[in-house]
Amino acid sequence: MNALIIEDEKLVALELTASIAEVDPTITIVGTVGSVKTALRWFAENAEPDLIFADIQLADGISFTIFEKFQLTCPIIFTTAYNEYAIQAFKVNGIDYLLKPVDWDELRKAITKARSLTKQPGKLDIDVQKLMAALNMSPTALKPTYKEHFLGNARNSWVPVRIADIAYIMRDELNFMVTNTSERYILDYDTLDQIESMLNPDQFYRASRHCIININSVQSVKGLANLKLQLILKAPNHQFAIDISRDKAPSFKKWLEK
Template sequence: MKALIVEDEELAVRKLRKLLLEVEDTIEILADTAGIEETVAWLLSQQAAGNPPPDLIFMDIELADGQSFEIFDRIHITSTVIFTTSYDEYALQAFKVNSIDYLLKPIQREDLSRSLKKFKDLRKTASQAVPPTINLEKLLQELQGKHSKEYRKRFLVNQGQRMISVEVKDIAYFYTEDRFAFFRTWTNQKFLVDYTLDELEKSLEPELFYRVNRGIMVSHSAVKQIQPYYGNRLSLVLNPAIEKEALVSREKVSDFKLWMGK
């Protein structure tokens, strides 16, 4: 079984690689790509070289350069796709493009094992050229049933040679840097976290933190100033100060204003 991983967060790639090899030791991971352009280029290069397509593609829906559904508009994909994402609302669209399953982040070992078994069973009983029939209504019900109302209260992080527990209430904001995720406390301490922002967004109370763009998630009190920015976006001044621009994506401006006013 040959697989391709399409994921733009390095930590998520490492986790999925490790989990795949634990669950299916015969799997061969051909490559991992981080965006739409890179994925299309890799698949085209495989075609040009006369190589068969991967049997299975694990594909995150939200990539740095857009939604992965765009890949299917650029190149014909015959591989079976398993989508991985934190966002349930994409499930219906996901299953319309050769997908046999949909894994919510953070991916659990038992869910991955179930997906691989389903893939193997379908290969034995159905033609590769015919996408399997999915009961979407039942699927969505199952996905909704996985939601937990328990939100994370603290994080265990490294501080020098020791580990400490940091309460969520002591965190000003989360952000990515060099494809890793960090948070900064009110006392301006920076800590690396072993989660992606997709996973963090899913596990944190939405009333407390808002993801203003792909790389930053803020608390109310961390936002000291909100300024207009070109392209109908907003620029935030955060406290403690952040080393990168804190811009609210154009499509999130309205929701962000509502969130800040709650």
């Protein structure tokens, strides 16, 4: 049985992967995605898995909207921090839920139910509005919720860093975040696209394929030849120059003037 995990907290996804391996070693995790945007791209590029584990609240919206876009037939197990009053919201065909932190016995029961449902294939009937009402979620829950902290890895230690304290994020074989005080931490995410989806676009801009910058870290902008721009960051990161291509220059100027 192949399973996909939709979870925006990297450590939670790793813990769930390990728990699944302990409870049912026959399940193969074929992917882990951390946002609505990356999940939609995953489903567009890959065959439907046999089972989905999905957090409800993701960095850029709620996972319910993913299942409105695609006509899925596989069972879905929602992993959620909502209390038990939410049980009735999941009493529809093909849906189960697990409360965080995930209990192994409950995980085993949910997987057993999923296996039985895979023998009865059929289109899932997910009423997003009904689910939201049962969970007492307002329509604003559909709006993106952005990260407030990242966990950075430095010398095998995890360090919480406020988003507001990040000057820029860059890709150099691994993904790094650099703080306003020039501290550098590894970010445990596979791509900059995934990280970008978790950041408020009013505050952060994808300056290039390899760099995302915080608007509050920009000291000045210098014009270059061919209508390119060069960003000078505030000290102590002022020696790190970032070039903006001619194609990106107009959108960057609009972003900077917001």
